[in-house]
Amino acid sequence: MAMMRYAEALNTALREAMAADETVFVFGEDIATYGGVFKVTQGLREAFGDRVRDTPISEQTLAAMAVSASMTGTRPVLEIMYADFMPLTLDALVNQASIYNYIWNEQVTMPFVLRTQGGGGVGTAAQHAKSLDAFVAHIPGLKVVAPVTPADARGLLLAAIRDPHPVIILEHKLLYNTRGDVPDQAEPVEIGRARVVRPGADISLFATSRMVLEAEKAADVLAGEGVSAEVIDLRSLRPLDLDAIARSIAKTNHAVVVNEGWGFCGFAAELSATIMDYAFDDLDAPVQRVAALDMPIPYAQPLEERVIPDVARIVAAARRALD
Amino acid sequence: MPSNRPSADEHLDMHRRMVITRCVEERLGVLHKQGKTRGPIHRCDGQEAVGVGATMALEARDVVTTTHRGHAVYIGKGLDPRRVIAEIFGRVTGYGGGRAGHMLVGSVEHGMIGGNAIVGGSIPAATGMALSFQIRREDRVALAVFGDGAAQTGICHESMNIAALWRLPVIFLLENNDYGLTVHRSEQSSVADYTVRAAGYGMPGEAVDGNDVLAVYGAVAAAAQRARRGDGPTLIEARTYRVEGFSTSDMGGYQDPKEVALWKARDPIVVSRTQLAESIDPARVERLETAAEEETAAAFEAALADPLPEFEPHGPSAPYATAPVHADAADFGEGR
Ligand SMILES: Cc1ncc(C[n+]2csc(CCOP(=O)(O)OP(=O)(O)O)c2C)c(N)n1
Ligand SMILES: [Mg+2]
Numbered sequence: 001m002a003m004m005r006y007a008e009a010l011n012t013a014l015r016e017a018m019a020a021d022e023t024v025f026v027f028g029e030d031i032a033t034y035g036g037v038f039k040v041t042q043g044l045r046e047a048f049g050d051r052v053r054d055t056p057i058s059e060q061t062l063a064a065m066a067v068s069a070s071m072t073g074t075r076p077v078l079e080i081m082y083a084d085f086m087p088l089t090l091d092a093l094v095n096q097a098s099i100y101n102y103i104w105n106e107q108v109t110m111p112f113v114l115r116t117q118g119g120g121g122v123g124t125a126a127q128h129a130k131s132l133d134a135f136v137a138h139i140p141g142l143k144v145v146a147p148v149t150p151a152d153a154r155g156l157l158l159a160a161i162r163d164p165h166p167v168i169i170l171e172h173k174l175l176y177n178t179r180g181d182v183p184d185q186a187e188p189v190e191i192g193r194a195r196v197v198r199p200g201a202d203i204s205l206f207a208t209s210r211m212v213l214e215a216e217k218a219a220d221v222l223a224g225e226g227v228s229a230e231v232i233d234l235r236s237l238r239p240l241d242l243d244a245i246a247r248s249i250a251k252t253n254h255a256v257v258v259n260e261g262w263g264f265c266g267f268a269a270e271l272s273a274t275i276m277d278y279a280f281d282d283l284d285a286p287v288q289r290v291a292a293l294d295m296p297i298p299y300a301q302p303l304e305e306r307v308i309p310d311v312a313r314i315v316a317a318a319r320r321a322l323d
Numbered sequence: 324m325p326s327n328r329p330s331a332d333e334h335l336d337m338h339r340r341m342v343i344t345r346c347v348e349e350r351l352g353v354l355h356k357q358g359k360t361r362g363p364i365h366r367c368d369g370q371e372a373v374g375v376g377a378t379m380a381l382e383a384r385d386v387v388t389t390t391h392r393g394h395a396v397y398i399g400k401g402l403d404p405r406r407v408i409a410e411i412f413g414r415v416t417g418y419g420g421g422r423a424g425h426m427l428v429g430s431v432e433h434g435m436i437g438g439n440a441i442v443g444g445s446i447p448a449a450t451g452m453a454l455s456f457q458i459r460r461e462d463r464v465a466l467a468v469f470g471d472g473a474a475q476t477g478i479c480h481e482s483m484n485i486a487a488l489w490r491l492p493v494i495f496l497l498e499n500n501d502y503g504l505t506v507h508r509s510e511q512s513s514v515a516d517y518t519v520r521a522a523g524y525g526m527p528g529e530a531v532d533g534n535d536v537l538a539v540y541g542a543v544a545a546a547a548q549r550a551r552r553g554d555g556p557t558l559i560e561a562r563t564y565r566v567e568g569f570s571t572s573d574m575g576g577y578q579d580p581k582e583v584a585l586w587k588a589r590d591p592i593v594v595s596r597t598q599l600a601e602s603i604d605p606a607r608v609e610r611l612e613t614a615a616e617e618e619t620a621a622a623f624e625a626a627l628a629d630p631l632p633e634f635e636p637h638g639p640s641a642p643y644a645t646a647p648v649h650a651d652a653a654d655f656g657e658g659r
Contacts, residue, residue, distance in 0.1 A: 034505035034577055056475030056511040057442045057503055085441070123362030123413070125424035127440040264645040295643045299424030300413030301361060306634040 001183060007176040009150035010040045010115075013157035014077065016186040018048050021075060024161060025051040027062065028079030037081060038117065038176050063089035063114065067097045067166075070112035075161055083118030083170065084130050097166045098141030109164040113157070117171035119210055119260055120292075120308045124173075125299040131260035131292065133208065133267045136168045137237045143191055144237040146170040146209040150180040152235060155189030162188060170237070172210045172260075194241035196248075200230030203254035203318050206245065206271060208234050211258040211290075211309060218314035229318060237267060242278055245271075249279040254321045256288045258314055263291035288317035327541040329379070331602055337379050337536050338595050338608065339615045341371040343404055344395045345592060346619035348567070351411065355571045361413060364425055365392040369534070369566035372591035373498045375399035376539030377466060377561075381547060386434040386452050388445035389468040390498070391426040392565075393438040396468055400435045402428070405622035414629035421632040442503075443476030445469050446495065450482040453493035453550075464550045466494045466543065472503020474520075475511050483556070487524040490555035494546040497558065498533065500565040505577045521558040533563030534591040537598060563591075 004012070018024045026044060028036075032054040035042030045052040055062055059080060066076040080086060093114075100108050120129030137144045143165060147153040153171070160167035197216060207215040212233040219229040230248055234241065249255055257271040268291040275287050293307045329337065348366040355364060367374065374395025378387055381400075389396040397407050402418065410417025411425040418430045429437030436452070439445045449467030456463040473479060474497055486493045503511050514520070521528025527549075531538040539561055546557035564586035568575055599608050637644060 029503075030505045033510075034574075037504070037572075054506045054510055056506075057472045058475050058477065060477050123424065125362060125427060125440070126422075127427065294645050295637065295641070296422075298422045299362070299419070299427075300421030300632050302631050303413075303422060303634050 001181040003179055004150045004182045005176065006150045006153050006171075006178050006180070007038055007040050009154040009182050010157055010171070011042060011044070012182070013154040013161070013186075014041065014044060015047065017075075017077075017158060017161040018044070018051060021161075022051075023073060024075045024077065025053070026077045026079070027053040027055050029055055029057055029081055031079050036079065038173065040115075040176070041079065059085050059088035060091065063092035064096060066112040066114065067092050067110055070110040070166075071100070071108045075111045075113075077113045077115065077161060080114060080116040082128050083116045083132050084127050086116055086132050086135060089114065090135065093136065093142060093166070094139050098139050101141065101165065110166050111161075111164050113160045113167050113169060115157070115169040115171060117173050117176075119172040119174060120297050120304060121174055123299060123301060123304065126296040129297040129304070131209070133170055133237055133259060133261045134265060134270070136170075137267055137270070141166065142238065143167045144170065145191055145235060146172075146237060147235065148175065148209060148212045148233050150178070151182045152189055152195070154182055155187055156191065156235065158186060159188035159191050163191065167191065170209060174210055189235075192236045192239040192241060194244035195233040195235055196244070197231040197233050200228040200252065202228045202252055203256065203321060204230045204232060204248040204252045205256050205258065205314065205318065206232045206234055206248075207258040208237060208267065209260060211260050214309065214311050215258055215314055217311045218318065221311065221315045222318055227318065227322065240271075240274060242274070245275060246279045246282070249275065249282045253282055253284040254318075255279075255283065256290060256314060256317045256321055258290040258309060260292055260309060262294050263289060264294050266291050285321045285323075288321045290314050290317045327544045329537065329540055333379065334537065334595070334599060335603065335608070335611060337375050337399075337540065338592070338599060339611055340375045340379070340398045341395070341536065341592050341595060342612050342615040343619050344371045344375065344398045346616050347394055347398070347404065347408065350619070350623055352567065352571075360411070360571065362424060363570040363572045364411070365570045366567045367392045367395050367565070369586060369590065370498060370500055370563045371395045372536035372539055372595065373496070373533045373561045373563055374468065376536040377468065377496050377543040380540045380543035381434075381464060381466060384434065384462075385464045385466065385547070386436055386449070387466040387468060388436060388448040388452070389438050390442070390445055390470055390473065391438065391440040392470070393426070393428065393468070397428055397435060397438070400430075400433050402430050402433050402435060404619060405625050408622050408626035409629050412626060413631060414626055415632040416626065416629040443469065443473040443478045446473065446476070446482045447478050449493050450486050450491060453486065453491035454489070456492055457489070462551060464492045464494065464547045466496060468496045468498055470503060471497060471499040471501065471508045471517070472506075472511060474517055475503070483520075483524045483526070483558070486556040487526045490553060492550035492553075493556045494543060494550060495556060495558045496543065497560045499560050499562050502565060502569065502578070504569050505573070507577075517560045518558060526556050526558060528558040528560070530560045530562060533561030534586075534589050534594055536591060536595050
């Protein structure tokens with residue numbers, strides 16, 4: 001085990017994948033010479049030459065190129081600097097990447113990875129603070145993962161690069177400097193498996209990305225009130241780990257779902273509906289959703305902190321469920 | 324209608340606004356180091372002549388869209404420095420009441436609509452405003468300020484084609500400061516001279532010294548006249564340089580210090596001061612600069628004393644309101 005920052009863990013995975021497979025290449029804005037604005041790709045240019053490329057600011061084209069390059073013998077890893085720019089890539093994802101394996105009767109696979117980072121909390125304002133998880137998780141044909149720990153950052157990125165199909169990695173700007181133990185061996189983490197962060201008996205808190213850390217804090221608060229909360233990091237937004245979800249609810253009979261994106265038509269809404277579909281009989285109370293308020297992300301701190309979900313709102317939701 | 328050369332008074336006013344902008348940028352740098360800013364700040368030190376010269380060549384009724392680096396444009400278009408600063412600090416007295424932040428300032432009454440931090444976003448925005456003016460038969464012009472990085476976006480191409488095709492009253496002002504974030508233009512663009520692209524759309528293209536406020540003013544004034552005559556868009560490439568790095572979160576290391584020094588020696592405020600000295604008593608210019616510095620200091624003091632906004636749940640008529648739900652049913656729709 002080695003202690004690593006989340007950004008370093010991603011960097012390690014990229015190095016491992018590039019060293020193991022010459023068809024892996026990495027491209028995106030400011031990723032080569034500068035090493036990425038979050039320093040995830042630092043040193044790769046020096047190590048791998050022109051398989052690491054700075055690009056012009058051309059997200060729509062870059063995404064479409066990742067799709068087509070991956071059909072013709074390479075494994076592109078594209079960095080989109082902010083999740084807020086993902087809408088520019090959506091045509092490539094929804095009208096290109098998601099369809100060809102199916103409509104061409106499985107003649108092609110598209111082993112590309114698109115990494116991006118979202119989330120708010122530090123005053124980056126309405127065009128640089130969103131979580132648009134639902135935009136991509138909505139698309140059949142894409143896998144979507146959101147690692148929270150450095151170990152999962154490395155393992156899921158490795159798995160994503162090896163996957164024969166498109167994978168979107170949702171990182172979070174507030175996670176890059178967090179630290180954690182990472183195994184010594186390059187071990188992929190299976191996509192589609194949730195992680196039990198802490199077991200509990202009274203209520204299940206299902207969360208994604210940085211909200212897992214908020215859910216853990218909420219579990220501490222609840223423990224102080226005599227409530228044993230189970231915290232589950234979904235890790236994979238698509239495919240969802242239905243077994244893990246159902247197993248947890250069978251034990252706790254109560255559920256809170258937490259996602260940093262908007263509530264209406266959001267990822268939390270999907271989770272809630274999925275729980276109704278698969279675990280309704282085990283529920284003692286309606287599922288409680290915690291999500292960003294349905295409005296643009298404001299700049300000023302007192303406004304932004306009300307819009308983005310936090311511990312207090314998760315605790316309140318848990319209390320409502322248990323009431 | 325402005326002529327292509329400003330009057331002495333207009334030049335003095337441009338000079339004053341450049342000095343105000345510089346004072347804002349420098350003070351922001353200091354406050355950032357003290358941990359008193361929030362989020363990244365994109366300073367425009369060294370580029371003041373572009374934003375100020377271009378906007379002052381327009382009429383008050385004309386509109387401008389700009390980038391994440393828009394402070395000179397804000398001040399040039401006549402926004403109150405105190406309210407700009409208030410927005411940068413998320414105060415309730417800012418142009419967005421603290422909702423927007425420094426990259427996204429908008430003031431419709433000034434025709435500043437607005438700062439746009441989606442790279443390239445300012446280009447179709449101005450093009451659409453120009454379409455609206457054409458349809459309404461209004462004598463108004465839209466100015467799109469955008470960077471050399473933004474020139475590589477697909478929407479830049481698409482906007483220029485539509486604007487030239489429909490002869491829209493829009494001016495494309497490419498603020499070429501050599502870098503898109505940390506990547507040099509030579510790694511982003513297949514051509515070094517962006518004006519050659521204009522030919523591909525059948526519109527005129529012209530390069531100007533972006534550190535010479537008179538040159539920027541002249542080129543934009545001429546393009547505005549063309550647009551008002553119904554002759555369509557113009558591409559202006561203002562060549563300048565970002566002497567303070569991309570933003571307050573820039574870790575540096577990609578700019579050649581010699582290059583920075585070379586451009587610092589061509590400071591647009593110094594260039595303008597020299598030009599003014601030809602016809603105006605330097606003592607008068609100095610007094611004007613001191614007054615601008617004092618005005619900016621007072622603006623900071625006032626803005627920083629202003630309160631932060633308080634969160635208020637929005638009403639059902641807000642455009643983002645969703646269907647009303649039972650108050651207890653969910654936690655994400657406060658005030659729906
Ligand atoms: C669509 C989009 N892609 C990427 C970014 C991140 N980004 C912000 S500014 C910038 C560079 C812009 O360069 P340029 O247009 O030359 O403007 P400058 O910063 O030099 O003023 C980048 C890549 C963004 N804001 N929007
Ligand atoms: Mg630039």
